[in-house]
Amino acid sequence: MASRKKPIVWSIAGSDSGGGAGIQADLATFHNFAVHGCTVITAITAQNSFAVGHVSVTPRRTLAAQINALDSDLPADVIKLGMLADEGVVSMVAKYLEGYIGFVVCDPVMVSTSGGELMATGVCECLIEKLLPRCDLLTPNLSEAEAILNRKIKGLDEIERAAADIVALGARSVIITGGHLTARNNERHDYWTDGIEGFWLSGANIDTLNTHGTGCTFSSAIAAAIARGYDLRDALVIAKAYVSQGLRMAVQLGGGPGPVAHVGWPQRLADFPSFSRRLPALGPRPVFPSCDGELGLYPVVDSADWIARLLVCGVKTIQLRVKNLQGEALRKEIQRAVALGREYNARVFINDFWKIAIEEQAYGVHLGQEDLDVADIAMIAKAGLRLGVSTHTYYEVARAHGLRPSYIAIGPVYSTTSKQMPFSPQGVPQLRRWVGILGGDYTLTAIGGIDIKRAKEVLRTGVRSVAMISAITQAEDPEAVVAELMALHEAAAT
Numbered sequence: 462m463a464s465r466k467k468p469i470v471w472s473i474a475g476s477d478s479g480g481g482a483g484i485q486a487d488l489a490t491f492h493n494f495a496v497h498g499c500t501v502i503t504a505i506t507a508q509n510s511f512a513v514g515h516v517s518v519t520p521r522r523t524l525a526a527q528i529n530a531l532d533s534d535l536p537a538d539v540i541k542l543g544m545l546a547d548e549g550v551v552s553m554v555a556k557y558l559e560g561y562i563g564f565v566v567c568d569p570v571m572v573s574t575s576g577g578e579l580m581a582t583g584v585c586e587c588l589i590e591k592l593l594p595r596c597d598l599l600t601p602n603l604s605e606a607e608a609i610l611n612r613k614i615k616g617l618d619e620i621e622r623a624a625a626d627i628v629a630l631g632a633r634s635v636i637i638t639g640g641h642l643t644a645r646n647n648e649r650h651d652y653w654t655d656g657i658e659g660f661w662l663s664g665a666n667i668d669t670l671n672t673h674g675t676g677c678t679f680s681s682a683i684a685a686a687i688a689r690g691y692d693l694r695d696a697l698v699i700a701k702a703y704v705s706q707g708l709r710m711a712v713q714l715g716g717g718p719g720p721v722a723h724v725g726w727p728q729r730l731a732d733f734p735s736f737s738r739r740l741p742a743l744g745p746r747p748v749f750p751s752c753d754g755e756l757g758l759y760p761v762v763d764s765a766d767w768i769a770r771l772l773v774c775g776v777k778t779i780q781l782r783v784k785n786l787q788g789e790a791l792r793k794e795i796q797r798a799v800a801l802g803r804e805y806n807a808r809v810f811i812n813d814f815w816k817i818a819i820e821e822q823a824y825g826v827h828l829g830q831e832d833l834d835v836a837d838i839a840m841i842a843k844a845g846l847r848l849g850v851s852t853h854t855y856y857e858v859a860r861a862h863g864l865r866p867s868y869i870a871i872g873p874v875y876s877t878t879s880k881q882m883p884f885s886p887q888g889v890p891q892l893r894r895w896v897g898i899l900g901g902d903y904t905l906t907a908i909g910g911i912d913i914k915r916a917k918e919v920l921r922t923g924v925r926s927v928a929m930i931s932a933i934t935q936a937e938d939p940e941a942v943v944a945e946l947m948a949l950h951e952a953a954a955t
């Protein structure tokens with residue numbers, strides 16, 4: 462018998478006879494994420510796109526029988542909680558979760574899109590007391606967050622405080638989603654926090670009436686992405702993209718709001734959110750100049766001597782990545798690199814040292830994700846420098862996308878010996894996926910473990926630039942390697 466490879470996700474939620482929300486939305490989502498969905502049906506609702514007509518809460522014995530049947534044979538990698546109609550259901554689920562060690566995502570379903578009550582009065586308190594402490598992530602919309610906190614959330618500015626207060630009630634983390642209150646700059650902004658750090662995810666404001674099942678789909682997409690091995694922050698980005706895509710593709714099927722569409726892994730950048738630490742300000746964001754065409758071969762070197770040696774060979778993009786100099790010696794190295802760039806009409810990017818790069822009027826700076834926490838991004842844009850940003854995951858791409866940089870670096874494609882990496886190689890298929898998502902809007906470069914042989918398959922993904930350290934700087938004949946790599950880039954461009 463073949464061994465089990467597919468992750469298992471349970472949905473403990475209500476059935477929606479209309480097929481747009483609840484268990485039905487969860488299973489459609491799980492299928493799209495290639496995880497196996499198991500269900501514990503907590504209630505049967507008779508509903509269509511207009512209204513919830515009838516709710517029948519599952520008898521205790523039937524609820525327990527479903528849980529026991531799954532627990533003994535199909536244990537959950539992740540559990541997603543949806544409609545928990547009454548205190549009995551909440552208590553039984555909470556009891557089961559006492560012995561469960563996996564990740565729990567809870568969508569505190571209270572009211573349907575059509576306005577039907579899906580949680581009895583008083584159950585919210587029980588949920589707060591018994592379930593919240595066992596939730597790794599709670600995904601309330603604004604009105605659910607208001608019900609949990611028993612107060613109105615009056616503006617975008619109050620959302621961060623509300624989220625922190627929900628965490629203080631016991632949930633390990635929370636993301637507050639959607640609602641008219643969160644629209645700004647024609648985007649919708651969701652806020653996540655675990656009480657220690659927090660961030661906003663901003664996505665397109667999709668103008669549709671067909672929003673039935675949005676919350677269920679979002680929470681089950683997060684659960685499925687986590688079961689697939691993604692980190693929580695990546696799962697949030699992927700799930701928001703999945704829902705945006707679903708809203709964009711949604712069609713009206715009955716007379717009322719139609720269901721969110723389930724059309725596979727998100728593919729378009731327009732559906733992906735961007736990330737920001739603080740509430741996005743009203744008005745336009747800083748603008749970075751473009752890189753004036755594809756970057757082509759992109760050596761990353763540690764001295765101005767290397768820059769001089771490679772620019773003579775015709776290299777048109779290069780990065781000074783110095784880790785062992787400071788003070789005047791560092792400034793002199795950067796000054797020389799900038800001057801060489803001017804002399805050879807090449808793009809010279811300065812890694813990390815954005816202040817000196819501005820002072821010396823470099824062509825551009827390259828920043829890693831940690832640098833983004835400390836660099837003055839607006840100042841770099843105002844000085845007219847190009848910005849390149851490293852990315853390794855969905856969350857980091859969302860963060861880069863929030864800045865609209867001049868280029869995005871994707872890595873590591875393969876494992877690298879030039880840098881200690883906390884990330885596994887992304888691989889060529891994922892690079893190809895990134896080229897599909899980002900390539901129409903961003904200049905890209907691929908980095909990490911790429912040598913001449915691998916450069917061929919990397920360039921076949923459609924990426925038009927390969928960045929590399931060791932394949933050039935450790936080569937016996939760097940000039941010959943550079944000539945061959947430049948020819949490969951030229952061939953790929955034609």
Ligand SMILES: Cc1ncc(COP(=O)(O)OP(=O)(O)O)c(N)n1
Pocket residue numbers: 759761780782812813827828829830832850851870871872880906908928
């Ligand atoms: C083109 C390119 N891509 C990625 C990196 C890595 O930058 P960063 O994450 O800042 O890490 P360090 O280079 O500082 O170790 C890069 N330098 N260039």
Ligand SMILES: Cc1nc(C(=O)O)sc1CCOP(=O)(O)O
Pocket residue numbers: 851852853870871872873874876877878879880908909910911928929930931932
């Ligand atoms: C500096 C660096 N950044 C990476 C990233 O993925 O962000 S990979 C990497 C090292 C690239 O060196 P080599 O070409 O020798 O593998």
